[in-house]
Amino acid sequence: MLEFKHDQPAHRYQAVQDGHIAGTCQYxxxxxxxxxxxxxxxxxxxxxxxGSALARHVLDESRAQGFKVVPACEFIKGYIARHSEYADLLAGNN
Ligand SMILES: CC(C)(COP(=O)(O)OP(=O)(O)OC[C@H]1O[C@@H](n2cnc3c(N)ncnc32)[C@H](O)[C@@H]1OP(=O)(O)O)[C@@H](O)C(=O)NCCC(=O)NCCS
Incomplete structure (x- = not known):
């Protein structure tokens, strides 16, 4: 099962599969x-x-926190481009 953890001091979200770090998203x-x-x-x-599951998680978290998003990472940028339901999160879009 894929789980997510937020390492706030290190400014990163991580996807964890069966106890192993599978992916990291830095912010x-x-x-x-x-x-x-x-x-x-x-x-x-x-x-x-x-990667996609992690992108979805960090964007859902951003929305829950009321943040606007700058996708300096090309992968997150591409994910938002493919999933227009997240476009309103982009900084500058209201
Ligand atoms: C990019 C990366 C995080 C994707 O992780 P992943 O688990 O393989 O991704 P998923 O299988 O969930 O999704 C693949 C999708 O991401 C897209 N994608 C892959 N690499 C990409 C990149 N560098 N930039 C934008 N989109 C990318 C693919 O086109 C694919 O889209 P599709 O589903 O429409 O075909 C991974 O390949 C990686 O760690 N790459 C090396 C580091 C890197 O280049 N990071 C991105 C820039 S910060």
């Missing part, structure tokens, strides 16, 4: 703007949907 926070800077999925988990 920076400035007021109510969250900038996703880098996403990495461990090689053995690539192409299994971990």
């Amino acid at each position: 920076e926070l400035d007021g109510s703007v969250i900038t996703f800077t880098h996403t990495v999925v461990q090689p053995e988990f690539k192409g299994t949907g971990v």
Whole structure:
């Protein structure tokens, strides 16, 4: 089962599969703007949907926290482009 944890001091969300770190999404926070800077999925988990699940999780969390999103990470940017229900989160879009 894929679970998610938020390592707030390290500014990252992680996807955990059966106790193993499967993916990490790094961010920076400035007021109510969250900038996703880098996403990495461990090689053995690539192409299994971990990246997409992590993207969905961090964006749902951003919405729950009332943050606007800057997708400096190309993967998160691409995910939002493919899932228009998250477009309203983009900083500058109201
Ligand atoms: C990018 C990465 C996080 C994707 O993780 P993943 O678990 O393999 O991704 P998923 O299987 O959930 O999703 C794959 C989707 O992401 C897209 N994608 C893959 N790499 C991408 C990238 N670098 N930029 C944008 N989109 C990307 C694919 O087109 C695919 O879309 P589709 O479902 O429409 O075909 C992973 O390949 C990785 O760690 N790459 C090395 C680090 C990196 O380049 N990070 C991104 C820039 S910060």
